[in-house]
Amino acid sequence: MDITIVFDDASSQYSFTDGESILTAVQKLFPQQKRSIVAARIGGLLVDLTTIPSTTDDIQLVSTSSGDGLEILRHSTSHIMAEAIKELYPDAKLAIGPSIDSGFYYDIDMSKTLSPDDLGVIEQKMREITERSEHFARQDKPIAEAIEFFKERGDQYKVEILSEIPATTVSLYTQGSFTDLCRGPHIPSTSYLKHFKLLSIAGAYWRGDEKNKMLQRIYGTAFPSKEELVGFVTAREEAAKRDHRKLGQQLDLFSIQEQAGPGLVFWHPKGAIVRKEIEDFWRAEHIKRGYEFVYSPHIANLELWKTSGHWGFYQQNMYSPIQVDEDQYMLKPMNCPFHILIYKSQVRSYRDLPLRWAELGTVYRYEKSGVLHGLLRVRGFTQDDAHLFVRPDQLNDEVKGVLDFTRHMIETFGFKKYNIYLSTRPEHSVGTDEGWQMATEALRVALEEMHLDYKVDAGEGVFYGPKIDVKLVDAIGREWQGPTVQVDFNLPERFDVTYVGEDGKEHRPIMLHRVVLGSMERFFGTLIEQYAGAFPLWLAPVQVEVVPITDVQEEYARAITARLVERGIRAKVDIRREKMQAKIRDAEMQKVPYIAVIGAKEAAVDSVAVRMRHEGDLGVMAVDQFIERLLEEIKSKVIFA
RNA sequence: GCCGACGUAGCUCAGCUGGUAGAGCGGUUGAUUUGUAAUCAACUGGUCACCCGUUCAAUUCGGGUCGUCGGCUCCA
Secondary structure, three states: OEEEEEEOOEEEEEEOOOOOOHHHHHHHHOOOOOOOEEEEEEOOEEEOOOOOOOOOOOEEEEEOOOHHHHHHHHHHHHHHHHHHHHHHOOOOEEOOOOEEOOEEEEEEEOOOOOOHHHHHHHHHHHHHHHHOOOEOEEEEEEHHHHHHHHHHOOOHHHHHHHOOOOOOEEEEEEEOOEEEEOOOOOOOEHHHOOEEEEEEEEEEEHHHOOOOOEEEEEEEEEEOOHHHHHHHHHHHHHHHHOOHHHHHHHOOOEEEOOOOOOOOEEEOHHHHHHHHHHHHHHHHHHHHOOOEEOOOOOEEEHHHHHHHOHHHHOHHHOOOOEEEOOEEEEEOOOOHHHHHHHHOOOOOEHHHOOEEEEEEEEEEOOOOHHHOEOOOEOOEEEEEEEEEEEOHHHHHHHHHHHHHHHHHHHHHOOOOOEEEEEEOOOOOOOOOHHHHHHHHHHHHHHHHHOOOOOEEEOOOOEOOEOEEEEEEEOOOOOEEEEEEEEEEOOHHHHOOOOEEOOOOOEEOOEEEEEEEEEEHHHHHHHHHHHHOOOOOOOOOOOOEEEEEOOHHHHHHHHHHHHHHHHOOOOEEEOOOOOOHHHHHHHHHHOOOOEEEEEOHHHHHOOEEEEEEOOOEEEEEEEHHHHHHHHHHHHHHOOOOO
16 A cells, blocks of 8 residues: 655655554654654544554654654653653552643652652653663553453542543553553654653642642653753753842842741832832823823722622632721722722713723732742732723723733833733623623624734633733743733622713713733733843843942042933942952843943043943943933833843 | 742851751951952851750751742632
């Protein structure tokens, strides 16, 4: 049987004899690359190389250099790890072991608690298994038989998974003495696996439900080549250096103090000045876009939170009540009810809408202790919040306006890695199906009209309405929710918010909740990681470090610094009795964008020797020229990647 | 909240099997007057996170609390 085999855009013919598998063909046609070819695709379906072709359809070979191939390699690695664990710890019960973006994991239930040292032992055993060259063999079984098979072995998790699969037959894969339930495909033999590493141990709930038992999860990864594996490990180490918690301390930006309590942020002077720059920009942009600013209190009567529904739906995230005289007061977890109260302070006309009210509102939420994470997940934070009260006919434009605003902010701050999600109605929520549908549709239409790529995050909306989330990506690829816009037709209902229409009758406005940064804390955290602490000039805490070479130039250096400061430039002079080299080193390590070196030559002609971060010595420049350059760069908010 | 690991000067870390702790950087002082990533020296830093227990003796061993880190769950 002659079949066309396609590999790397080249195709060749191969005559299959009866019972000959694709693997045999690969070994004959591509003896050089045979270990990188791990599977095949026939008619769009991925199959094992051990498949014996039954049609004359083209066969496309899948190598580990493709996404599918890499996934197969990693998935097979998780099976090999599972085999190793079963050999080492026979009482281990396996749950699930998929491949993920950075590698794979397997969830295991066993009596022994694994320690990091055990990873080496398991790796060693895996190495043995790869040397044994065990073949991966697929077997299709009626589901009842498969259930019986795993039941006998006491693999309760596999039985549970099987009992929920609607299919009549399932596939099992066996290598060596180990058999697992799996869709496949897999590498032909354990010998294909050469470059792998087990990374960490963690706890994970069975089926991701905290009511279930906690299993032990082992994370690992595998690559086609040693270089790629080493590259992965070094990239992780490099990423760790951009960690905002590390940089926050090194650059003296912020701290979180045990004495004060977890999740509460202290902004140091250098972090505070960055925040101030962000806030100034934020305010200016709001004014341009027709927003007004409001301020509201930090606590309010519990009754208000009952009316808003927060007490019912959000209680577990709120700090305990504060008893004041006869009443109970709550620290605010959100700003929305306050803005509603301002709205309701007078009768509003349809002509007043839309109203766009913004506030840098500091909120407090009781987050579970295990989830706190530097600036990215805290208990007290300032949202760059705004609420828009709009008429139904204004909804679409206003949502688009917010999306455009968000995009402008993200781009100005130079974020390249972010993802957009549309979150729909969650399990616990208020309001009617019609309302939810209308609101979700409004968001979807706005996304489409703005030509923004997005994914649907089913059931991830807020209790009062659906939302669009923008998630920013941190140094090691984790996503953190930043900007969000939420459509809310429930709070206006609960608070009986109205406006008088053209017809003289009362109508219900729709509320938009939105943040364009997220929170100052989280945004700052991702910003630090984004720039690895080397902020663009307009944000840099110290913009220019003035370095006199000897103390003879001290007076001139001070004068230059004063001139820079007078022009609104954040300049500091380093008058320590240190060598110039040491001062430059310190300024570089503090990631100061410009260093102005001043010796006798410069002092004589009113100039400075300019050194730029990452670029080195730019040569001598007249002071006025230097100042103009700085002001221009600050004004244009140039980003140096 | 759950699983696991960790918690020693301001920072980064050393301290084997129990005998009240060290280095480098930092800070202070003095000397050096220097041309693009660390000048030299002296001095100064610690209830070894906290609380109980075992022991003649605990930074070291055991238990608990708090905090941090990696995940899970949950979220801006």
